[in-house]
Amino acid sequence: MRHLITTKDFSNDEILELFKYTKEYLDEKERNDLKGKSVTTIFFENSTRTQSSFETAARRLGAKVLKLDVSRSSSSKGETLFDTAANLDAMAPSAIIIRHKNSGVPHTLANYTHCPIINGGDGKHAHPTQALLDLFTIMEHFNYDVIGKKIAIIGDIKNSRVAASNLELLPRFGIDISLVAPPHFMPNYPIKKFYKLKDVIDDVDIIMSLRTQTERHNVPTYASLQDYANDFCITKELIKDKNIIILHPGPVHRNIDISDEVMVDKRSKVLAQVKNGVAIRMAVLKKLILER
Numbered sequence: 001m002r003h004l005i006t007t008k009d010f011s012n013d014e015i016l017e018l019f020k021y022t023k024e025y026l027d028e029k030e031r032n033d034l035k036g037k038s039v040t041t042i043f044f045e046n047s048t049r050t051q052s053s054f055e056t057a058a059r060r061l062g063a064k065v066l067k068l069d070v071s072r073s074s075s076s077k078g079e080t081l082f083d084t085a086a087n088l089d090a091m092a093p094s095a096i097i098i099r100h101k102n103s104g105v106p107h108t109l110a111n112y113t114h115c116p117i118i119n120g121g122d123g124k125h126a127h128p129t130q131a132l133l134d135l136f137t138i139m140e141h142f143n144y145d146v147i148g149k150k151i152a153i154i155g156d157i158k159n160s161r162v163a164a165s166n167l168e169l170l171p172r173f174g175i176d177i178s179l180v181a182p183p184h185f186m187p188n189y190p191i192k193k194f195y196k197l198k199d200v201i202d203d204v205d206i207i208m209s210l211r212t213q214t215e216r217h218n219v220p221t222y223a224s225l226q227d228y229a230n231d232f233c234i235t236k237e238l239i240k241d242k243n244i245i246i247l248h249p250g251p252v253h254r255n256i257d258i259s260d261e262v263m264v265d266k267r268s269k270v271l272a273q274v275k276n277g278v279a280i281r282m283a284v285l286k287k288l289i290l291e292r
């Protein structure tokens, strides 16, 4: 049985094949591929996009969705995560999608269940479907001609599972990554690093802005988000009329990550990412559930 815990779980060929289906699913039509199947979502961390995106994806393929409300579940009565998982598994879902604040939880749970586990984000570790939808958005924009394209990933890279998954995935398709962040948000990766946005802005095709992950900071290591914004917010003054695209996984801190004006600029792909996210999750669900 296959799981999707990190982007490493799929080969490049498999990803390109997923993208073929993803493209078809952009028509937003209802399908019956997963009729009779059931998909369970269990999100121990807040989510607006990812959970509803998976649920929309499952329903669009004809599956039933069981959304476990964690605040009302037995986890809040002291049941261990493994017992919760084993009990969910006993109801024989076709796939379980899990988000958890601790890295490694989806991987461990895969040993306790009999269906594919899909990681909807675990701690700082990985968020594979987000990176897949980011790559798909880039591929579509550049007509699949992405080798040598340059991306600047900007923000709280050290604490971001979205950055971690993109750092694994994008170079596999020939995309060149630079990291841009203040020192306290900079990870230890052996990769090009810049501490000022203006030092890279003339030399990139894609900007990926990330939210400051305040919930993962034990102690704040910076003065204020406004100080951060002064140096790292994507503004019109900064991008001028450059031929670039701007990505952000959401939730966006407006005027800290990206200015209001840039959010509605044609070069901002933020809502296209959300649309693509449903289609990529349809492709992932279909692959993992039907190819067992």
Ligand code: NCD
Pocket: 049, 050, 121, 127, 130, 161, 162, 210, 211, 249, 250, 251
């Ligand atoms: C991201 C996440 O939860 O990792 N959001 C998302 O899934 N769209 C990014 C974030 O929370 O900053």
